[in-house]
Every structure is written in C-alpha cells, then in structure tokens.
Amino acid sequence: MKTLLSIGTPALVMVALSFWLWGTLRQEHEVLLTRRADVAVAAHEANPLAAVPSSTTSDRMTAILAEIQVEEAALAGLQRQTNDLAARMPSTGEDEVIVSFGRIEDMGRETGAALHGLLRQNQQGQQDDPEQMQNAILQWMRMKGRVPEIRDFEKNPAEIARFQSRALQEALGLPAATEAAVQPVIRDTFAKMAAQGLTAGQKPETETEGWTEQRSQALQQLMLKLRPHVPDSDSPAAPQALTIVLNLGAGLETTQHIHGPQQATLTIGVKWPKVPW
Numbered sequence: 001m002k003t004l005l006s007i008g009t010p011a012l013v014m015v016a017l018s019f020w021l022w023g024t025l026r027q028e029h030e031v032l033l034t035r036r037a038d039v040a041v042a043a044h045e046a047n048p049l050a051a052v053p054s055s056t057t058s059d060r061m062t063a064i065l066a067e068i069q070v071e072e073a074a075l076a077g078l079q080r081q082t083n084d085l086a087a088r089m090p091s092t093g094e095d096e097v098i099v100s101f102g103r104i105e106d107m108g109r110e111t112g113a114a115l116h117g118l119l120r121q122n123q124q125g126q127q128d129d130p131e132q133m134q135n136a137i138l139q140w141m142r143m144k145g146r147v148p149e150i151r152d153f154e155k156n157p158a159e160i161a162r163f164q165s166r167a168l169q170e171a172l173g174l175p176a177a178t179e180a181a182v183q184p185v186i187r188d189t190f191a192k193m194a195a196q197g198l199t200a201g202q203k204p205e206t207e208t209e210g211w212t213e214q215r216s217q218a219l220q221q222l223m224l225k226l227r228p229h230v231p232d233s234d235s236p237a238a239p240q241a242l243t244i245v246l247n248l249g250a251g252l253e254t255t256q257h258i259h260g261p262q263q264a265t266l267t268i269g270v271k272w273p274k275v276p277w
Contacts (some may be wrong), residue, residue, distance in 0.1 A: 002208035015022050104153065107146060108163040112170025114139040115244060119171070119237045140269075144252045151249040154190060154199040161187035164245050168226075185219040186246075189222040200249035216273035219246050223275055245274065 118139055153160040161183045169179040193199055198215045223242050229234045230242070247270045 006255040007256040089262075104159055104162045105166045107149070107171050108166030111143060111146070111163075111248070112167035112172075113247070114143060115167070115241060119240055142251065143248070147248065147251050151251075154194070155201060155248045157187045157191040157194065160190050160249065167240060167245045167248075168230075171245065172230060172238060174229070174231075182226055182229050186222065189218065189225070193218050200251070203250070214273070215247075215250070217255050219273045220276045222246060223273075224277075227277065233277070239277075243273065243275060244270045 150160075150163060155164050164186050165179050165183040168174060168182065169176070174182075174254070190199065193215070195200070195219070196214070198218055204211055223246065226242065230238050232238055252269060252271070253271050
C-alpha cells in the first residue's frame with residue numbers, strides 16, 4: 001500500500017518538525033539515563049564493597065548528569081514551542097492543510113468513476129447543460145491535478161498497473177476477475193516501456209515527436225492485448241477510456257476553439273494514441 005501525502009502550510013511543517021525533534025531529544029535522554037545506570041552498575045560490579053564510588057566513576061556520573069539536565073531543559077523548551085504551534089494551527093474544517101490522495105487503488109477508482117461520468121454525459125448529449133458542463137470541467141481539473149502523481153506511478157510497473165486496472169474497471173464497469181486479469185498485462189507492458197525509455201517521466205525535452213510515436217505504438221499494442229477483456233470494445237466509451245487511462249501519465253492536453261465573439265469551447269483530454277481498431 002502506498003499513501004501519497006502533501007503538506008500544505010509552513011505552520012504544519014513546523015509542528016511536524018517540532019514533534020520529530022522532541023522525539024529525537026527524548027530518545028537521547030533515554031540513552032543518557034541508560035548510560036548513567038550502566039556506569040553505576042559497572043562501578044558496583046568492579047568493587048561491590050565500596051560504599052563511595054571512585055573519583056573516576058564520580059566524574060563520569062557528574063558529566064552524564066550534567067548532560068541529562070541540559071537535555072531535560074531542551075525537551076521542556078521544545079515541548080512548550082510544539083504545544084504553542086499546535087494550538088495555533090487551524091482545524092481542517094477552517095483551512096485544508098493536508099491533502100491525501102489515499103491508496104493507489106483509491107486514486108484509480110476515483111479517476112475511473114469521474115471518467116465514467118464524463119463519458120456518460122457525452123453519450124447523453126448533456127454538454128450544453130451549464131451545470132453538467134461545470135461539473136465536467138471540475139472533474140477534469142481534479143484529474144489534471146493528479147497527473148504528476150500518476151506520472152510517477154509509471155516509474156514502477158506494478159504501481160501504474162494497479163492504478164490503470166482499477167481505473168479501467170470503474171470507467172467500463174469491469175468485473176473484479178477482469179481487473180485482476182488485465183493488471184499483469186499492463187505491468188509487463190510498462191516494464192518493457194521503461195526499458196525502452198518510453199515512460200512519461202522519460203520524455204525528452206527536445207525532439208519529442210519520435211518519442212511520442214514510439215510510446216503511442218507501445219500503448220496501441222497494450223490496447224490490443226486488453227481488447228479481449230473489454231466488453232463492447234467497439235462502443236465509443238471503451239476506446240476513449242483506454243486512450244485516457246493508459247496515457248494519463250503523459251498529461252492532459254487543452255485546446256480552445258473560438259467560434260465567434262461570444263462563443264468558444266474548451267477541449268481537455270488525452271488525444272493520443274489512437275485506438276488501433
């Protein structure tokens with residue numbers, strides 16, 4: 001299980017850092033107490049009949065006690081600072097300071113569910129409904145915000161396979177057995193793509209046309225392997241879902257079409273690769 005977490009405010013970072021420092025100092029304090037006890041035990045074992053420890057032992061005990069006092073003072077001061085910072089932190093209801101994408105499977109399921117809704121809207125001709133259109137744009141923006149994380153999944157074939165198989169399952173209504181069957185197919189394909197330098201994070205900064213063509217061909221081969229597992233693969237929804245899910249790590253593309261002084265359309269999506277059937 002992999003959890004993705006981004007921390008959103010400096011104050012939260014300071015609280016987390018304070019707790020970490022406090023914990024570190026606490027561990028050092030425990031070590032010093034153990035050392036003091038060890039010195040006392042060693043001195044007693046060396047001379048069980050001695051009522052008063054030797055000068056060497058006494059000096060060591062004094063030094064350790066001084067260190068303990070310094071550590072305790074530092075712990076008390078840091079604890080006060082940590083409590084003060086924590087008291088001034090806003091609650092999540094007042095200000096969202098932590099954003100968690102959850103597990104990879106959760107991201108895949110949510111992405112697939114959003115895609116399913118968008119494809120259904122397109123099929124039912126709801127593009128002209130302002131409320132539906134606004135909801136569609138928000139869904140796309142949410143998906144676009146996750147692209148950097150999805151791109152990172154491609155570094156690990158198992159992770160991108162878990163994400164994509166779950167997204168396809170949700171977008172196309174695939175049964176659990178089918179999701180389990182397509183996952184290793186996706187994993188093996190992305191392992192080969194990584195070796196060929198075709199994952200999203202390996203895109204060159206210049207001369208990208210050749211890279212795009214090679215990646216497109218690799219994903220088209222993957223589509224052909226997945227086609228037997230996809231019901232109604234000739235329907236409009238299936239090719240669109242495959243194109244978007246399999247290539248989402250490479251990013252979403254935005255195109256604006258101006259039709260007149262007061263009319264324009266905004267197209268957001270994944271335009272390649274073309275489905276090879």
